[in-house]
Amino acid sequence: MTAQFVIVGVVIVGAVVYVSCRLWKEWRHSQSGCSHCPANHLNSKK
Amino acid sequence: MKPAIAFLGNPNTGKTTLFNALTGLRQQVGNYPGVTVERKHGQLTTPHGVVELIDLPGTYSLAAQSPDEEVVANVLRGHQKGEQPLSGVVVIVDASNLKRNLYLVSQVLEVGLPTIVVLNMMDIAKRRGVTIDVTALEKRLGVPVIPMKANVGGGVTQLNAALMQVVAGQIKIPKPVGLRDPETGKWQSGRTDACGDHPIAQEAVARYNWIRGVLHGIVFQVPSTRSHFSDRLDKVLTHRVWGTVIFVIVMLFMFQAIYSWAGPLQDMIDNGVSALGEWVGSWMPSGVLKDLVQDGVIGGVGSVLVFLPQIVFLFLFIAFLEDCGYMARAAFLMDRLFARIGLSGKSFIPMLSSFACAIPGVMATRTIENRRDRFVTILVSPLMSCSARLPVYTLLIAAFVPSVTWMGGLLGFQGAMLFAMHALGFAVAIPIVWILKRTVLKGATPPFVMELPSYKMPSLKLVGWRALDRAKTFVQSAGTIILAMSVVIWALSYFPTADHNYFAMMGHAIEPLVKPLGWDWRIGMSVLAAFPAREVVIAAMATSFNVNVADGDDSSGILQALQNATWPDGAPLFGLAVAMSVMIFFALCCQCGATVAIIRRETNSWKWAGFAFAYMTILAYLAAAIVYQVMAYFGVGI
Structure with missing residues (x-):
């Protein structure tokens, strides 16, 4: 039973970490100004 | 190099x-x-x-x-x-x-x-x-x-x-x-x-x-006295009245076909998910791990995967219509309407892309040279019903809209409702554009000259590849973000005890907020859990309404669970009014973290990303509340 709780605990923590990382990655990407994205320099021009 | x-x-x-x-x-x-x-x-x-x-x-x-x-x-x-x-x-x-x-x-x-x-x-x-x-x-x-x-x-x-x-x-x-x-x-x-x-x-x-x-x-x-076939066809398909009538009929047929044709394939996936749940249940010892695998993983992901055939059929149709040249005619029809509200037909193309997914739609606004028009288009593109909303619509329509068909099953009431839900985002976008173009993003619109490509026989290979590509993306999201969210939701609804769990505690706390929409805490929490990604709502509903995959429950299990769900006093929870309220909320709300991020990237401003999220969420809440309250007042669909 303890082993089951340990596995389930690891899966839940893994899921929480994954969702957090995905959201963090999206946020970081939107902050970075993304090198292939022309939006940043173009928006400042017009 | x-x-x-x-x-x-x-x-x-x-x-x-x-x-x-x-x-x-x-x-x-x-x-x-x-x-x-x-x-x-x-x-x-x-x-x-x-x-x-x-x-x-x-x-x-x-x-x-x-x-x-x-x-x-x-x-x-x-x-x-x-x-x-x-x-x-x-x-x-x-x-x-x-x-x-x-x-x-x-x-x-x-x-x-x-x-x-x-x-x-x-x-x-x-x-x-x-x-x-x-x-x-x-x-x-x-x-x-x-x-x-x-x-x-x-x-x-x-x-x-x-x-x-x-x-x-x-x-x-x-x-x-x-x-x-x-x-x-x-x-x-x-x-x-x-x-x-x-x-x-x-x-x-x-x-x-x-x-x-x-x-x-x-x-x-060679000088031709006869007009080309393409020109003759265009006279009808771009006609102000006939073109619009044909467009509506094509869309009605497409959405009805999604129901009719995807059904057998959905049943196959349903049976597969149920069989997998039963098989896992037969050999795993009872306990927390078995519950996680059966209810959290198979139940959560399986309930979303069932909608894969509908996504594939939708994209087969869209790719076919684009590749044969028809979608360009639809854009032409819309240009007249757009000119009246202050945008050019150029804005219709990103909006059309947003019916697949708002992310390429927002990125497609780069073809718009006028910055203000570009921003207006970015702000309304997420209102278009993307494929992630499709499972919510099809589930609730199948559960609460009568299955009446006409013309030998070619057109039907459920298909018409699905079309109406897709048209809703577009219809709401028109007054939003009108307001934005006269307030914060005021400015003249440059004229737009549009080229209508020749009609051609669609390449079946390309049409197939596009549908397959979309199916791949859907399966990928089911295996990653939806799987992870399903596990988190399952954990919240399992601990500390199944009867008094964190999911229910949070749900009861937010219930007063969602009650004006006709929702109970289970619907409220399922919708709240879907804010990072919309598809999660089906998995969250499966968990909230205790759909048990081990007992042979599947997507039809969710359907029955929603139909049988009641308030604590025994009154039915769902009716057409609540189903409409949920669907309208989904149609108008910005429940997609990736879309907010792409708006930030394309506008280079958190202000616009925050504005899009805020106005869509408020609009969705108000529209869902108004529709529910009006239907409830007249006793329709309660």
Whole structure:
């Protein structure tokens, strides 16, 4: 039973970490100004 | 460094199709102008080594007006950050419309790069009675000219050979067309009367004079007294009344077919998920791990995967309509409407893309040169019903809308409702645009000239690839974010005890907030859990309403669970009014973390991303509450 709780605990923590990382990655990407994205320099021009 | 060769041309010249044929990459190939909004890279292996091919956005000229055109001009001139200088250029032109297409060629010849001109769509040109003396054209342009039919692969071998010549340095830099006066630098248009001294007008006249000279005596067209089939069809399909009626019928048929045709495949996936749940239940010992696997993983992901066939059918239809040229006619119909509210038809293309997913839709706004119009389009594009909303609509419509069909099942009430839900976002976008264009993003809209591509037989391979690509994305999200969220939701609903769990505690706390919408805490929590990604709502509902996959429950299990759900006093929870309230909330709410991030990226401002999220969420809440309260007041669907 303890082993089951340990596995389930690891899966839940893994899921929480994954969702957090995905959201963090999206946020970081939107902050970075993304090198292939022309939006940043173009928006400042017009 | 690998040699790089760029592919460019006017929109709808088959550039991306040709690029796919050479590189083997499967990309989105649309049939309306401006679908290629990003540079796309691919590799071609030749006996001289690997060549980097770059697919540039479609453009009519190198005068950088829009973000897309600026990228094209920068890449050609070697000024684009992160892009190496080019070894050569392939300009793809529409052989049936040489006069307009050579305008871009005349500009490319002045860039000073080895150039190949591809005369694509030779079959369409032939059907229209156009004959071209290719050898003479080659001599006059001073560059290799290759006739092709990219949609059926004709001419690819010759193009490959020419690309190898570019890599081997055997194609010389063409002579500039020399349209400027070498002393004054002014355009040699030969006219000052009609177009005055404006350099853009002078340039256009000079270039078209040059084109006339190039084509004189080498392009012949059989005069036709009969109008082309395409023109006759356009008279009906772009007609203000008949065109709109046909568009509505096509859409009704499409959405009804999604129900009728996807059903058997959905049943198969249903049975597979149930069988997997039962099989796992038969050998795993009882306990927390078994509950996690059965209810959290298989139940959560399985309940979402069941909707895969509907997504595939939707994309098969959309890809078919785009590839045959019909979607461009739909955009044309919308241009009239858009002009009235202050946008051009150019904004319709990103909105159309947003019906698949708002992310490429928001990125497609780069073709809009006017910054204010671009921002308005970005702000309303997420209102279009993306494919992630489809499972919510189909589930609730199947549960609470009667299955009445007409005309032998071709049209039906459920299909009409699904169409109405997709039309809702578009209908709401119109007053939002009107308000934005008269308040925070006030400004004049430049005129929009739209090119209607010829009708053609859709390539089944391309249509199939697009549907497959979308299916892959859906399965990927089911296996990643939906799986992770399902586990988190299961954990919240399992601990500390199944009866008094964290999910229910949070749900009861927010219930007063969602009650005006006719929802109980289970619906409220399922919707709240879907804010990072909409598809999660089905998995969350499966958990909230205790759908047990081990007992053979599946998507039909959710359906029955929703139909049987009650309030604590025993009154039915769901009826048409609550189903409508949930669907309207989903149709209008910005429940997608990735969309908010892309709006931030494309507008370079958190202010606009926050604004989009806030106005959509408030709008969704108010609209859902009003619809529920009005229906409840009149006793409809309760």
